[in-house]
Amino acid sequence: KQEVTQIPAALSVPEGENLVLNCSFTDSAIYNLQWFRQDPGKGLTSLLLIQSSQREQTSGRLNASLDKSSGRSTLYIAASQPGDSATYLCAVRGGSQGNLIFGKGTKLSVKP
Amino acid sequence: KAGVTQTPRYLIKTRGQQVTLSCSPISGHRSVSWYQQTPGQGLQFLFEYFSETQRNKGNFPGRFSGRQFSNSRSEMNVSTLELGDSALYLCASSSQGDTDTQYFGPGTRLTVL
Numbered sequence: 001k002q003e004v005t006q007i008p009a010a011l012s013v014p015e016g017e018n019l020v021l022n023c024s025f026t027d028s029a030i031y032n033l034q035w036f037r038q039d040p041g042k043g044l045t046s047l048l049l050i051q052s053s054q055r056e057q058t059s060g061r062l063n064a065s066l067d068k069s070s071g072r073s074t075l076y077i078a079a080s081q082p083g084d085s086a087t088y089l090c091a092v093r094g095g096s097q098g099n100l101i102f103g104k105g106t107k108l109s110v111k112p
Numbered sequence: 113k114a115g116v117t118q119t120p121r122y123l124i125k126t127r128g129q130q131v132t133l134s135c136s137p138i139s140g141h142r143s144v145s146w147y148q149q150t151p152g153q154g155l156q157f158l159f160e161y162f163s164e165t166q167r168n169k170g171n172f173p174g175r176f177s178g179r180q181f182s183n184s185r186s187e188m189n190v191s192t193l194e195l196g197d198s199a200l201y202l203c204a205s206s207s208q209g210d211t212d213t214q215y216f217g218p219g220t221r222l223t224v225l
Contacts, residue, residue: 034214043116043202044216089155091214098168099145100204100214102155 002027002094006103013080014111021075021106023090028068031093034100035064035075038087047088048075080110114139116205116217124223130191133220137184137205143167144186145214146178149200158201161186190222198224 003026013019023033032051036044048057048064050073056065063076077084087107091100117136125131137144145168146158157170161180178188184205190197200219206212 036216041200041221043218044204046213046215049213091155099157099160099170100147100155101157104154 002030002092002101004090004092004101004103006088006090006106008106009104010107010109012109012111015080015082017080017110018076018078019080019108021077021088021090021108023073023075023103025071025073025092025101027094028071029094030068031098033064033066033073033090033092035062035073036089036091038089038105044089077108080108082110082112084108085110116203116215118201118203118217118220120220121218122221122223124225125193126225127193127195129193130189131193131222132187132189133201133203133222135186135188135203135205135217137186137203138215141205141207141215142184143206143208143212144180144184145204145206146186146188147202147204148172149202149219150198155202158188193224195224198222 005024007022034049035047038044050057050066061078066073087105089105091102119134143162145160147155149155160168164180175191180186202219203217204214206214
């Protein structure tokens with residue numbers, strides 16, 4: 001059974017700092033991995049999608065990497081801003097199941 | 113292009129009642145998935161519909177059901193509500209489902225009293 005873990009559960013950093021959020025999964029047989037952002041009481045906003053054949057994806061200040069063999073993904077946020085404060089969720093789409101399996105998220109707070 | 117819409121945004125029901133939630137996917141998307149989000153369990157998959165057929169189902173009791181219409185709009189129904197059904201219910205759409213980006217709606221906040 002696929003399990004997704006995100007460490008740390010919460011992170012507080014000063015504005016301008018570069019940071020890395022971690023995601024690990026137990027079954028390497030995935031179709032893709034997706035990073036989302038969720039603001040309090042809101043839905044999820046898709047940030048990056050990495051297909052199983054890819055190693056990384058970039059969008060603006062965000063860079064996500066995928067290492068299937070080790071069951072890990074990282075989300076790198078450059079030059080963090082207070083507007084980046086949110087919960088970041090990692091989700092994998094498994095082989096036989098086909099649905100997204102989510103981690104519990106990392107709650108990020110960027111202090112001005 | 114309009115995003116995923118969900119109605120209603122908020123609902124308050126009492127135990128034993130039933131509820132129907134609605135989701136309109138992004139135009140052209142044929143896959144609609146439903147998720148339940150609670151503080152304790154996080155996001156859990158309910159079911160996925162593709163071209164009016166249920167393609168995948170999560171581990172929820174039969175009180176939770178859904179359907180998809182020919183225009184790809186989807187509804188989910190919860191019968192005999194329990195206190196533990198209080199949650200944020202999120203709908204996601206994608207064009208094909210298995211490899212594409214999932215786009216989520218704002219959710220329906222259900223409170224069961």
